[in-house]
Amino acid sequence: MPWRQLPVGVVGLGLIGGSIALDLRWRGLVVHGLVHREATAQRARERDLVDRVSTDPAVLQGCGLVVLALPLDRLLDPDPALLAALPPQAVVTDVGSVKQPVLERWQRLHPRFVPSHPMAGTAHAGVEAGLVDLFVGRPWVATPAAETEAAALASVQDLATLLGAHWLCCPAPAHDQAVALISHLPVLVSAALLQAADRSAAACGDGLSALVRSLASSGFADTTRVGGGNPQLGTLMARTNRTAVLQALRDYQHSLSGLEQLVQQGEWSGLQAELGRAQQIRPEFVPPDRSAG
Amino acid sequence: MPWRQLPVGVVGLGLIGGSIALDLRWRGLVVHGLVHREATAQRARERDLVDRVSTDPAVLQGCGLVVLALPLDRLLDPDPALLAALPPQAVVTDVGSVKQPVLERWQRLHPRFVPSHPMAGTAHAGVEAGLVDLFVGRPWVATPAAETEAAALASVQDLATLLGAHWLCCPAPAHDQAVALISHLPVLVSAALLQAADRSAAACGDGLSALVRSLASSGFADTTRVGGGNPQLGTLMARTNRTAVLQALRDYQHSLSGLEQLVQQGEWSGLQAELGRAQQIRPEFVPPDRSAG
Numbered sequence: 001m002p003w004r005q006l007p008v009g010v011v012g013l014g015l016i017g018g019s020i021a022l023d024l025r026w027r028g029l030v031v032h033g034l035v036h037r038e039a040t041a042q043r044a045r046e047r048d049l050v051d052r053v054s055t056d057p058a059v060l061q062g063c064g065l066v067v068l069a070l071p072l073d074r075l076l077d078p079d080p081a082l083l084a085a086l087p088p089q090a091v092v093t094d095v096g097s098v099k100q101p102v103l104e105r106w107q108r109l110h111p112r113f114v115p116s117h118p119m120a121g122t123a124h125a126g127v128e129a130g131l132v133d134l135f136v137g138r139p140w141v142a143t144p145a146a147e148t149e150a151a152a153l154a155s156v157q158d159l160a161t162l163l164g165a166h167w168l169c170c171p172a173p174a175h176d177q178a179v180a181l182i183s184h185l186p187v188l189v190s191a192a193l194l195q196a197a198d199r200s201a202a203a204c205g206d207g208l209s210a211l212v213r214s215l216a217s218s219g220f221a222d223t224t225r226v227g228g229g230n231p232q233l234g235t236l237m238a239r240t241n242r243t244a245v246l247q248a249l250r251d252y253q254h255s256l257s258g259l260e261q262l263v264q265q266g267e268w269s270g271l272q273a274e275l276g277r278a279q280q281i282r283p284e285f286v287p288p289d290r291s292a293g
Numbered sequence: 294m295p296w297r298q299l300p301v302g303v304v305g306l307g308l309i310g311g312s313i314a315l316d317l318r319w320r321g322l323v324v325h326g327l328v329h330r331e332a333t334a335q336r337a338r339e340r341d342l343v344d345r346v347s348t349d350p351a352v353l354q355g356c357g358l359v360v361l362a363l364p365l366d367r368l369l370d371p372d373p374a375l376l377a378a379l380p381p382q383a384v385v386t387d388v389g390s391v392k393q394p395v396l397e398r399w400q401r402l403h404p405r406f407v408p409s410h411p412m413a414g415t416a417h418a419g420v421e422a423g424l425v426d427l428f429v430g431r432p433w434v435a436t437p438a439a440e441t442e443a444a445a446l447a448s449v450q451d452l453a454t455l456l457g458a459h460w461l462c463c464p465a466p467a468h469d470q471a472v473a474l475i476s477h478l479p480v481l482v483s484a485a486l487l488q489a490a491d492r493s494a495a496a497c498g499d500g501l502s503a504l505v506r507s508l509a510s511s512g513f514a515d516t517t518r519v520g521g522g523n524p525q526l527g528t529l530m531a532r533t534n535r536t537a538v539l540q541a542l543r544d545y546q547h548s549l550s551g552l553e554q555l556v557q558q559g560e561w562s563g564l565q566a567e568l569g570r571a572q573q574i575r576p577e578f579v580p581p582d583r584s585a586g
Contacts, residue, residue, distance in 0.1 A: 119510055139508055170504055177497060178504045181490045186516040188556075189486055191571040192549040197474045198574050200544035204470060211463055211471045215432055216578040217412055219519040223479040226512040228575030231568035238556045238564060249553045251493035253546070256485040260542045263481075263531045271531060275524035278484040281491050282521030285509040 001158045003091055006064030007032045007051070011082065013044045016095045016118060017069025018130020021049045023163045026132055032059045034082070035127075043127045057085030065155060068094040072236050076105055086110055091152040093159070097179060098240040099143040099172040107145055112152040115172060116142040117179075118165060125230070136164035143172035173244075180244035182285070184237045185252055188245070190227025191234070193220075294451045296384055299357030300325045300344070304375065306337045308415060309388045310362025311423020314342045316456045319425055325352045327375070328420075336420045350378030358448060361387040365529050369398055379403060384445040386452070390472060391533040392436040392465040400438055405445040408465060409435045410472075411458060418523070429457035436465035466537075473537035475578070477530045478545055481538070483520025484527070486513075 007030040010017045021031045025048075033050035034057055035041050044053045052059060057079075060066055066086060068075055075096050086092060093114045096102045106113040120138040122129065140160035144153050153169075160167045170178075197220070201208040238245050262271040300323040303310045314324045318341075326343035327350055328334050337346045345352060350372075353359055359379060361368055368389050379385060386407045389395045399406040413431040415422065433453035437446050446462075453460045463471075490513070494501040531538050555564040 119508060121510070138510075141508065166507075168504075168507060170500070174497075174501055174504055177501060178494065178508050181493055182505050182509045182513045185489070186486060186512055187568075188549065188552050189482060190516050191568055192545060192552055193479060193482055194571040194575055194578070195548040195551075195567070196478070196541065196545040197578065199548065200474055200541060201471065203544075204467075207463070208467055208471060211461075211467055212475050213577050214459075214461060215412060215434070215471050216475045217414070217431075219479055220475045221579040222515045222518045223483050224571075224575055224579065225515045227568075228572050228579075231565045231572055234568045235561050235565040239559075239561050242556060242559070246553070246556055248489065248493060249549070249556070251496075252485060252489040253549065253553075255488040255492065256481065256542070256546065258488075259481050259485055260539070260546075263535060263538055263542070266532075266535070268528050268532050272524045272528040274488070275480075275484055275520075275527045278487040278517075279521050279524055282487055282517055284506050285487070285490065286514040286517065286521075 001155055003065040003155045003158070004029060006030075007062055009034065009060040009063035009066035009090070010050065010069055011060075011066065012036075012069040012071075013040060013049055013053070013127050013130065014069065015122060015125050015129035015134075016120070017067065018044070018047075018049050018127060019120070019132070019134035020067055020069065020095075020118075020163065022130055022132045023135070025049075025051070027162065032063060034059050040127045047127070047130075049127075049130060057081050060085050060087065060090075063087055063090050065091045065093070065159065067159075068092065070094070072096050072098060072102075072240050076101055076240065078109070083109060091155045093156045097183070097237065099141075099175045101240055103143060103145055103172045107147060112149055114142060114144060114148055114152050114156045116140060116156050116160070117175065118160065120165075123229075133164065135160070138165055139168055140165035141168045141170060141175055143170060143175045145172070176241050176244045177247070180241055180248040181251075184241055184245050185248040187226050187229065187234045187237065188249065189252060190224050192227070194224050194227050294448055296358040296448045296451070297322060299323075300355055302327065302353040302356035302359035302383070303343065303362055304353075304359065305329075305362040305364075306333060306342055306346070306420050306423065307362065308418050308422035308427075309411060309413070310360065311337070311340075311342050311420060312413070312425070312427035313360055313362065313388075313411075313456065315423055315425045316428070318342075318344070320455065325356060327352050333420045340420070340423075342420075342423060350374050353378050353380065353383075356380055356383050358384045358386070358452065360452075361385065363387070365389050365391060365395075365533050369394055369533065371402070376402060381405075384448045386449045390476070390530065392434075392468045394533055396436060396438055396465045400440060405442055407435060407437060407441055407445050407449045409433060409449050409453070410468065411453065413458075416522075426457065428453070431458055432461055433458035434461045434463060434468055436463060436468045438465070469534050469537045470540070473534055473541040474544075477534055477538050478541040480519050480522065480527045480530065481542065482545060483517050485520070487517050487520050
């Protein structure tokens, strides 16, 4: 693939950008990093994440592929200096977790743009977070439009498979509906559980507030993990994927009300059937080898 | 403590009963097990869980402390043969995860009954599941009534602390409200998430059904773990703790509607503040060293 012969530009060296850079260098490719602050550039040099790093967009000159590994808000409102520095002949892709607004914005900004979303993560962020082999076995979803250039799409697929990811293509609206259900909805569902445990217990007095805190176990820990995550990130997801998130919330409330009604009416065999169905479908989403977390 | 000089009876040798038996034998106490089926007795002998095991309640004869490690439904509707065999002078305790109905039933059945709830668990059940040190550092909650005998309560506290558990006392209604919020509500919240992801995607066609299954990641896995658990157990919790579970569901729906409204109205700073609050309170429930699950 021609992009492999030229330096790869990585814009943003946080968890995703830093991991892509490390993986590419590990495979002998040349990586140029563009970062916002000089302190980040310094740490990227110390961690040896890239061959060259700068806060000057000119560092992208000569790159055959540029990965925009920026937070969604900065991706949707890109720095004009970045736009001016993107080589017109380079393939450009992103790593944003919502695709329809990114596609709408970027297909007008660069002729060879390919919207993509590598679905990997850890609890860490920033220039210290990048690590090798983050994408192995993980989905890397592209959401091309009719106008997306086939050769550019093939280059991004080559990048994803080179890094060991599982390549998928789907329309941007389908991607956004899917991540609303399996990624953004869980954040709100889980945060509401923390709020309810806190407020409901507080309404019963200090004794119960202390008791719920003492008794919370691994089940509560698991169910509230994503709800206790980065609030900026959770807000950005809801903001950029609002329509799909609202639909997912409505569908969720319908499901929960159904369970509530069974408890209310003492329909225990009906409740057991519903919980049995939940138990049955979970392995379709979470293969047993990943169910431990 | 006098109970330590006599055999301890353990009724039911599943995860909790089997673990209690192993821990006690490890500390040199004599344990007599009562089980429902001969096959279970045979496995308990092979695993060396107890000193003596039988399907005949007469095995409890001479015990100074009897632990009823039975499922809630069998605890609330106990076998008359078991009742007849319980030594009147023995301290009797249970391990049920809902306390008010157990207390109401058993304080009329045995003069030295102490309602208690060791809060430990694994994903496993049955006679193969018991393991040593399951209770170390975990809460063991007693919910005595005014009528509960002080010496009997002290014996159960001695048992709990002997096994390394963290001893707590609270009124039975407070316990049931607390576990509704941090243990039973999460099961329903989590099961509804599995249902919504399944049904909402199916309503959009087969493509989205397959996509949500491909893209579900560790966040979805964590948030749905308890919802994909044993449906009999989930139903039993809701049935025996119905009032508190319904109240918890109402409080939860109120919290979730609050978040939905912020998304609906595009109140992003408000949403971020709410998610920030969730992030802030989670460590009060889940100390950082347990947050990995």
